[in-house]
Amino acid sequence: MQHVYDVTIVGGGPAGLYSAFYSGLRGLKTKLIESQSQLGGKVLLYPEKLIWDIGGHPPILGEKFVKQLIQQAKTFDPTILTNTKVDFIEQQENLFIVHTATGERHYSKTVLLAVGGGIINPQKLTLEGAEKYEMSNLHYTVQSYKRFVNRDILISGGGNAAIDWAVELSPIAKSVTVVYRKETLSAHEATVKEAIDAGVLIECNTTITKLLANDDKTAIQLVRCENSKTKESYTRQIDEVIISHGYNCEASLTFDEAISIPKKDDYYFEGKATGETVQPGIFAAGDILSFEGKINLLLGTFQDAANAVNSIKTYLEPTAYRHGMVSSHNELFKEKNRSIIEKELVPSH
Numbered sequence: 001m002q003h004v005y006d007v008t009i010v011g012g013g014p015a016g017l018y019s020a021f022y023s024g025l026r027g028l029k030t031k032l033i034e035s036q037s038q039l040g041g042k043v044l045l046y047p048e049k050l051i052w053d054i055g056g057h058p059p060i061l062g063e064k065f066v067k068q069l070i071q072q073a074k075t076f077d078p079t080i081l082t083n084t085k086v087d088f089i090e091q092q093e094n095l096f097i098v099h100t101a102t103g104e105r106h107y108s109k110t111v112l113l114a115v116g117g118g119i120i121n122p123q124k125l126t127l128e129g130a131e132k133y134e135m136s137n138l139h140y141t142v143q144s145y146k147r148f149v150n151r152d153i154l155i156s157g158g159g160n161a162a163i164d165w166a167v168e169l170s171p172i173a174k175s176v177t178v179v180y181r182k183e184t185l186s187a188h189e190a191t192v193k194e195a196i197d198a199g200v201l202i203e204c205n206t207t208i209t210k211l212l213a214n215d216d217k218t219a220i221q222l223v224r225c226e227n228s229k230t231k232e233s234y235t236r237q238i239d240e241v242i243i244s245h246g247y248n249c250e251a252s253l254t255f256d257e258a259i260s261i262p263k264k265d266d267y268y269f270e271g272k273a274t275g276e277t278v279q280p281g282i283f284a285a286g287d288i289l290s291f292e293g294k295i296n297l298l299l300g301t302f303q304d305a306a307n308a309v310n311s312i313k314t315y316l317e318p319t320a321y322r323h324g325m326v327s328s329h330n331e332l333f334k335e336k337n338r339s340i341i342e343k344e345l346v347p348s349h
């Protein structure tokens with residue numbers, strides 16, 4: 001017989017990870033289930049981006065931020081499962097049974113949905129044979145800047161992510177060209193200006209029509225593009241190709257008939273700022289949750305997580321303290337505080 005957890009968090013992005021930390025802080029027996037092999041959610045899509053807008057935190061690389069989030073999530077030793085997709089949630093009296101795609105069942109008194117926009121996969125290039133270059137120089141995310149030093153780079157896409165990459169790579173690349181199928185880019189004007197000022201070449205109405213392999217067919221050597229207006233096509237020698245065509249979100253989570261959670265738009269759950277959904281025992285946090293005044297940013301996910309966990313605590317123990325607790329009240333921190341404070345007090349030379 002499996003253990004029954006106080007809370008099972010579905011999704012290991014920022015909302016799920018911070019929920020795991022916070023539910024430990026509130027003394028709840030916690031399990032977190034993530035479908036991907038890595039924890040971190042959408043932040044894994046921008047490991048090399050500097051994040052500037054986290055309160056009280058200096059600019060931090062996405063990759064480092066994820067590491068810190070994971071470390072914090074593990075503070076109270078929750079059970080964490082990766083490579084485990086939740087596909088169905090069932091309720092039997094006061095117990096939830098969380099079913100996974102591989103046929104396992106997880107038992108829990110409450111469920112916290114932190115599934116963001118679903119399981120995220122980049123939109124792939126649909127050209128024939130494109131997939132064979134994914135092991136070499138066709139990329140869907142920028143995992144490491146080193147790879148792009150002194151290279152001729154072609155980026156396909158006109159949104160913020162494409163232009164952000166163009167701006168960030170242009171100081172280290174030999175050249176950066178952006179091709180975009182529409183008349184004008186959809187990225188912020190200020191970033192587009194930054195890209196142009198940095199020497200990025202932008203070609204609108206233009207799409208990639210062919211990837212031509214090198215002699216041993218292991219890497220793309222030439223990219224053929226076509227301008228949809230002039231019908232002109234040209235071939236360009238290229239070292240690295242980055243595709244930034246957005247993401248597909250696989251929203252495959254379903255519920256049994258007894259569970260009803262109102263949906264807003266395609267995949268957002270209408271709920272309250274306190275994380276409660278209309279379904280008793282099921283809570284939500286992060287990008288999946290929609291309420292008036294909701295912020296779909298990292299800072300919003302943290303507030304959602306704390307609110308949802310506090311709601312879970314009082315759902316399970318109606319007399320428990322309803323609101324946020326300051327971390328210094330926690331016994332585990334008391335032990336750790338001493339060594340941290342001692343280190344801080346050592347005069348620096």
Ligand SMILES: Cc1cc2nc3c(=O)[nH]c(=O)nc-3n(C[C@H](O)[C@H](O)[C@H](O)COP(=O)(O)OP(=O)(O)OC[C@H]3O[C@@H](n4cnc5c(N)ncnc54)[C@H](O)[C@@H]3O)c2cc1C
Nearest residue numbers: 011013014015035041042086115116118286287296297298
């Ligand atoms: C390119 C880009 C740049 C951004 N830059 C910033 C920024 O600078 N500052 C900022 O504050 N915010 C930024 N954001 C927004 C921020 O990343 C999101 O608000 C945040 O990641 C949302 O966290 P989340 O945990 O709610 O969802 P997600 O990060 O989407 O995580 C959800 C997790 O749930 C998992 N999951 C989904 N379905 C299932 C299932 N059925 N079973 C198991 N697991 C499942 C997914 O695999 C995923 O890991 C950016 C977003 C993008 C896309």
